Each structure stands twice: as structure tokens, then as C-alpha cells.
Amino acid sequence: MRAILRTALTGAALLTSLAVATTAPTLTLAQQAKKAEVIVRAKLGTSVEVKDGAVTYLVYPLTVTETIAGDPAQLPKQEGAPALFVLKDLADVPALRPGLEVVALLYTARLDSPFVGFNQGFYPVTDGRVEAGTITDPVKLREALVAARGTP
Template structure:
């Protein structure tokens, strides 16, 4: 059986001519464009829901193949009997040794296939296979590309939690912390230094001693006798200074006159009796002990609503929705 190369399908005849004398090996990596589900449905020749069996290694015409026998449960498009056979059973043949080749899962899957034996018979090289699993509302198709009508988009990942700031190192045990400066201390000064002494302007200034040098000649005597012109001379005799004025004395107050004595026969009226203190009010009867009111139970916070068991997850469609999506795409594509 002749086998068309996947390179011819992806590049076309003009693309092969552009390669010149270069060789395109089957084991080289194949870069296929990303296709939507609608594009895959239009390109597929067979669309089936089948269970993939245990793969087998088969050598044919000098090429090694990995062959997956399938048990078809449903044919959506085309004829599954047109697929290559292995032991008279429809199979998926994948060329061994392909870099980044498809890895088919075990179990049930939806397969979008070419009927010819390419390097990979999957539409889009690795894209045309979607696992099928059981859900509460029925079977669902998994792993569908984003943008497929009816497929829920996956939520964005949560941002990383902020890193807490490191705590300040604690002072070692037995170490006294330095005392805090007083609130009224001037910055940059030593609180233990004594304050400068300010002279009292009301205190008499001490007499200025004579600063003239001793007279040794007549000319010096004449110079000393001349009055100074720069500043008035200060008196050296303390008697010439004005005397301090003593404080004025306040005469003592006159003695108060004594009160006249009472006559001997004058009787002192007795003090009035203090009013009697009324008896204290009788004690109130004992009140019945207070009864504790029953505590009102605090309602527990409502638990978050559990997702519906039949809700679809991102990348999922029900079997009915998948069939409708591929058949509508083919109808719009004229298939």
C-alpha cells in the first residue's frame, strides 16, 4: 500500500519543490498550525468515539509503526471501516520515532482522523484526540481548545501571596537599652553637662582694680595725671558708691481691744437639743434571684455553595454539544 507523506499534506507540491535537493526525513519534527475544533471537523475524514486498545509495534516496508487498535462505539462522520486495519480491526497507525509525535491516551476518546496512513493520522498532527469521561449528567468530552462555542474558559491563576517583612532582631538577653533623652533636651547636647551660670544683673558689680602700672618717672607721672579720653574712670573708693537703700519698715499693728466681760448674774442660754434622728427605713424584702436568660445561639456561617455535580469544567462539552459543534462546522464548510 502506498503511503502519502504528511509533509505533502502540510506543505503541498509547491512547498516540496522549494526544498530543492534537501531531504525531508520522516523522523524530523513536524510543526502543524493550531486549529480550532471547527477547522478540525472540516478537515477530518472520519470522526468516531472509540476505545483505544493496547498499542503494538509493527514493521512494514522497512518502517516501524505504533499501531493502536480501536473499538468503535459511535461514528459521527465518515466510515470507520475505511481506516487502516490491524488484524482485521480499524486502527490508528503512528510512525515510530517522530519527534514530538502524538501520545494517544488509553480508554475512550473522540478521534478526528484521516483515512490515509500519514505519519500521524490525527487532524492537526496531535490535536484531533479528546478524552471522554463519565459525568453526573452523562459523558463529557475533555481537553477542547479555548474559543470553542460552549466551552468554559479557565480562570486566571491567583496572584502570589505577598512576602511578609522580616521582623526586627531582638536585643540580646542581659543588655540594657540606652536611656531615652528627656523631652526638653536640646538635640546635640549632653544632658549630664551643667548649665552655664548667668550673672544676676541686680547684684552689685565688684570694684574694678586699678590697672595702671607703677609710676617710675616724671613723664610717666604727667601722663598718669592726664584724664582719660576713651572711657570715664571708675571710682576705686567704695565710699563713693551710692549706699543701698534699706527696705521701709512696716509699723506693727495695734493690739485689738479685749471684749468686755459679761455681768456675773447673766445666764448663758443652753444650746438647743439636736433633732432626733428618725429610724432607718426597714430593709426591702429580698428580691428573687435573677434567672439567666437562655443564650441566643449564633448562627453558623453558611458554607460555600458546592458546584453543581453536572456543571461543566473548563475545556469540557457534553457529547451532544460536541456532535452538534462538529456537524454544524462541517455544514458551514460545505461538507
């Protein structure tokens, strides 16, 4: 009986830890900048589906227009160019579309989503203005990111 109870409690604890692990705290811009391995301003290309074993990603090629931090060559590649690999059907992914200009704070590993802080490191730029966050000028956003990291 104790073994059954112990197994049930272990299973419940595991499920609870998994649920907690998927809840991301809100990160400040400075925290996002420090966690990012690569920060770029880029345009998204047309997505393609890529299977990696049993996992399917939507892959968006990037045309990097500015490197703010890190090395975009360290990002996953599609046809030799840096790309965003986003797990297909992942909930709460930002609205990605071809031609979208973004300031992206990225991890270099292939994860569910490449954006820092469970998609918090995603800043679309439309008509020269940043749509997310409190800084709407892309130049000021760049300056804030560089200042937060302490490196160009």
C-alpha cells in the same frame, strides 16, 4: 564557484521548507472537522508494533462506539478492524493507552499520525467529560463537529 553557491542555497532552501512544513498552525474545531475524513468516538485497544518496510508503527485497535462522520471502514486495519497507526517514537503524540475513550478526527491514509492537524484532532473522554478543548460535554462536541461539517 557559482555552482557551489547555487547548490548550497538550494540545499538551505530545501531544509528551510522542510522545517516550515512540520510547523502546523492551530486549527479551529470547525477547521479540524472539515479536514477530517473520519470522525469517531472509540475506545483504544492495546498497541502492537507493526513494521511496514523500514517504518515501525504503534498500532492501536479501535472499538468504534459512534461514527460522527465518514466511514471508519476506510481507516487502516489491524486484524480486519479499524486501527490507529502512529509512527513509533514520533514526538508530540497524544498520550495513548488501552481503554482510553476518545473523540478522534482522523485522516484515512497511513501518515506519521492519523490525527488531523498534527495531533490536534484528539479529544480524550474521561468520566464522561472531554479533556481537551473548550467543549467538555461529548454530546455538545459531537453537535459542534456535525454543524461544522454540515453533514451527519
